[in-house]
Amino acid sequence: MDSLGADTSNGQVWRRQAAADDARPPLSFDLDVDVCVVGGGVAGLSAALVMAQAGHSVALIEAERLAWSASGASFGLVAPGFGVDIEQVAARVGPDHARGLWTLTEEGVAEVRRTARDAAPEIITGEGRLEVSTTDNGDRLLRRLQLLGETLGADVEGWQTEQVRGVLRTGRYFHAVQYRNAFHLNAAGYVDRLIRLAEQAGVRVFENTRVTGLDAAGIRKRIKTPSGKLRAYTIVLAGNVHLGPDFPRLSRTLLPVWRYAAVTEPLGEALAEAMAYPGVVGDSAGIDRYAVVGGDRLLWSVYASTFAMNPKRVAAGIRRRIRATFPQLKEVAIADVWSGVTGETVHGMPQIGPMRPGLWIASGFGRQGLAASMMAGRLIAGGVGRTDDRWRLFSPFELVWTGGTAGRVAGQAVFSWNRLQAGAAGVLARGRERSLARRAQREARLAAANAAFRTAQARETAAEVPAHPDPAPASAEKAPDLAGT
Numbered sequence: 001m002d003s004l005g006a007d008t009s010n011g012q013v014w015r016r017q018a019a020a021d022d023a024r025p026p027l028s029f030d031l032d033v034d035v036c037v038v039g040g041g042v043a044g045l046s047a048a049l050v051m052a053q054a055g056h057s058v059a060l061i062e063a064e065r066l067a068w069s070a071s072g073a074s075f076g077l078v079a080p081g082f083g084v085d086i087e088q089v090a091a092r093v094g095p096d097h098a099r100g101l102w103t104l105t106e107e108g109v110a111e112v113r114r115t116a117r118d119a120a121p122e123i124i125t126g127e128g129r130l131e132v133s134t135t136d137n138g139d140r141l142l143r144r145l146q147l148l149g150e151t152l153g154a155d156v157e158g159w160q161t162e163q164v165r166g167v168l169r170t171g172r173y174f175h176a177v178q179y180r181n182a183f184h185l186n187a188a189g190y191v192d193r194l195i196r197l198a199e200q201a202g203v204r205v206f207e208n209t210r211v212t213g214l215d216a217a218g219i220r221k222r223i224k225t226p227s228g229k230l231r232a233y234t235i236v237l238a239g240n241v242h243l244g245p246d247f248p249r250l251s252r253t254l255l256p257v258w259r260y261a262a263v264t265e266p267l268g269e270a271l272a273e274a275m276a277y278p279g280v281v282g283d284s285a286g287i288d289r290y291a292v293v294g295g296d297r298l299l300w301s302v303y304a305s306t307f308a309m310n311p312k313r314v315a316a317g318i319r320r321r322i323r324a325t326f327p328q329l330k331e332v333a334i335a336d337v338w339s340g341v342t343g344e345t346v347h348g349m350p351q352i353g354p355m356r357p358g359l360w361i362a363s364g365f366g367r368q369g370l371a372a373s374m375m376a377g378r379l380i381a382g383g384v385g386r387t388d389d390r391w392r393l394f395s396p397f398e399l400v401w402t403g404g405t406a407g408r409v410a411g412q413a414v415f416s417w418n419r420l421q422a423g424a425a426g427v428l429a430r431g432r433e434r435s436l437a438r439r440a441q442r443e444a445r446l447a448a449a450n451a452a453f454r455t456a457q458a459r460e461t462a463a464e465v466p467a468h469p470d471p472a473p474a475s476a477e478k479a480p481d482l483a484g485t
Contacts (some may be wrong), residue, residue: 030228048198076446100390115282164176168281235358262334
């Protein structure tokens with residue numbers, strides 16, 4: 001059985017580390033199957049599982065260990081949507097097309113929930129996703145709710161600032177959008193179950209098996225590895241940025257992005273007093289994402305970089321982010337910190353569909369990997385079986401070169417600029433809020449002073465008037481009638 005790393009929170013762990021004695025053997029013979037999946041992350045495992053459940057004979061080959069990179073270190077958020085804001089998607093393809101895409105991600109969320117619940121319900125650790133705004137822009141909230149709820153049919157609700165601060169005791173956030181059908185799970189546990197389900201469905205898994213050659217011509221495609229060959233009617237490339245030089249057309253379209261996460265030591269009752277939301281919280285700028293795990297720990301994800309950083313150096317930055325958001329927690333201790341690299345496209349959307357007959361791709365999932373990966377597996381299985389052609393909804397999001405090293409430099413500059421811009425906007429918003437609060441206090445004090453002055457003035461006036469004034473004479477004394485004398 002795989003070891004899932006050190007125990008960090010009540011028997012649960014938050015990143016997967018495969019044990020050396022549980023390695024699947026490399027491919028060492030020639031094999032014929034219906035489908036060959038290249039890549040053993042969440043996307044590849046999901047595609048292999050769905051294809052096997054559809055009745056295909058499936059082989060999965062992985063150049064390293066299963067889920068060895070980002071898939072084994074996923075934050076664990078399962079939510080509808082994509083790595084790019086749905087508003088941008090709707091602006092590009094239109095509201096009806098965007099609704100179709102959104103519906104696919106909703107189906108992906110439901111399928112991951114079903115898979116997790118049936119395999120191991122205890123790995124679902126929280127319900128809901130709260131997208132909090134760091135600026136006070138009520139008009140944008142209304143527009144977003146209209147697009148999500150009315151146009152896309154999403155199960156969302158808007159929260160006002162008071163409601164947000166009722167569950168998150170911090171002044172950094174204003175209003176929010178809650179995605180009610182989203183949830184949080186232990187990604188390490190989910191991947192472990194996904195592997196078991198795939199193998200139980202008949203998927204033949206080979207680790208440490210690198211592709212050295214691919215011939216996608218003809219009905220039967222051929223894949224070469226150092227110790228064996230595969231023939232398959234369908235090949236699914238799900239290796240993300242790790243496909244490398246063997247698949248240059250695909251790998252050049254993916255920008256490598258490292259994200260970092262940490263889990264704290266137990267924080268006790270102070271955490272419950274600071275945060276009472278049961279699901280995942282993420283800010284609208286896409287910088288911070290966090291959830292309570294293990295009862296009294298914080299799982300916190302932050303930063304994005306197009307070049308790798310030492311996770312241990314990031315730990316200090318995560319502590320600062322926690323302290324800035326919840327100063328009442330004071331100095332928190334980090335139990336573990338890690339990173340994983342994902343492949344992100346220029347347009348921010350996944351790449352799902354055939355590159356040529358029999359050669360499919362499932363990559364570029366970015367920060368929405370769990371639901372989108374399961375969705376991709378279903379779409380490809382439907383496309384191969386010709387029972388579902390909704391993969392065509394992704395056709396407008398073509399393969400676009402990311403620009404190589406120059407693109408990575410530009411991407412890092414964009415990430416840095418977005419962080420600075422979001423930080424500045426948040427500071428200004430909180431400054432405006434404090435200014436309005438001071439103005440309200442001044443106006444309240446002025447109103448109170450005026451009321452006190454008017455009360456005092458009324459009392460003085462009342463004191464000058466006799467309490468019981470002498471009544472006026474009932475009638476004046478009649479003057480004597482001189483004319484009659």
